[in-house]
Amino acid sequence: MSQFWIANSVSTREEFLVYAEKLMAENPYVMWEWVYGKPRTGKQNNSLYLYCRLLAEELNKRGITFQEFFKEGYQVPWSKEIVKENIWNPMQRAVAGESSSKDLTTIEVQEIYEHINAKSAEVGVHVPWPVREK
Numbered sequence: 001m002s003q004f005w006i007a008n009s010v011s012t013r014e015e016f017l018v019y020a021e022k023l024m025a026e027n028p029y030v031m032w033e034w035v036y037g038k039p040r041t042g043k044q045n046n047s048l049y050l051y052c053r054l055l056a057e058e059l060n061k062r063g064i065t066f067q068e069f070f071k072e073g074y075q076v077p078w079s080k081e082i083v084k085e086n087i088w089n090p091m092q093r094a095v096a097g098e099s100s101s102k103d104l105t106t107i108e109v110q111e112i113y114e115h116i117n118a119k120s121a122e123v124g125v126h127v128p129w130p131v132r133e134k
Contacts, residue, residue, distance in 0.1 A: 037105035043132065044109045048101060050130040051113065052083035055120065058127050059083075069123060091115050 007013040023030050040048075056078035059069065066076050066086070076082070092098055095115060096108040104112075113129050120126065 035103075037107065040101065040104040040106055040109050044104075044106060045101065047130040047132075048088065048109065049080060049084070051127060052088060053080040054130065055087070055116075055125070055127045056080055056083045058125050059120075059123075062123075062125060064123050064125065087116055087119075088112065 005012075005016045005019065007016045020030075020032075059078045066078065066082065070086070088101075089099075091112050092101060092104065092108075095112050096104055098104055098108070101109075110129075117126065
């Protein structure tokens, strides 16, 4: 059985410690796992995929091929999936050391975007991070 506890203040930390003591008294085996930093939000996840699609569309519109962007010899049109797998994910691993975007913090998402935006600017492309209008 898996459960979690968010401790983001002195009071929630103290409550967790009381709960942890109770669990240890009642169960012969308890395994603890923890995560640092606030995980990326659902809105950030939606924005990440929208950004990948928008960047793919802009690169295609400008005629910038995958080959030109990466200098590796491929010549295929951009898609959201190609952007995610060949631009976002490698940058994500380099910047945050994470293989899954679900493990990113809100700050890491922004850092990854900034690095990709700087690279795409080298070929004259800027796609702002998507923001939902109210």
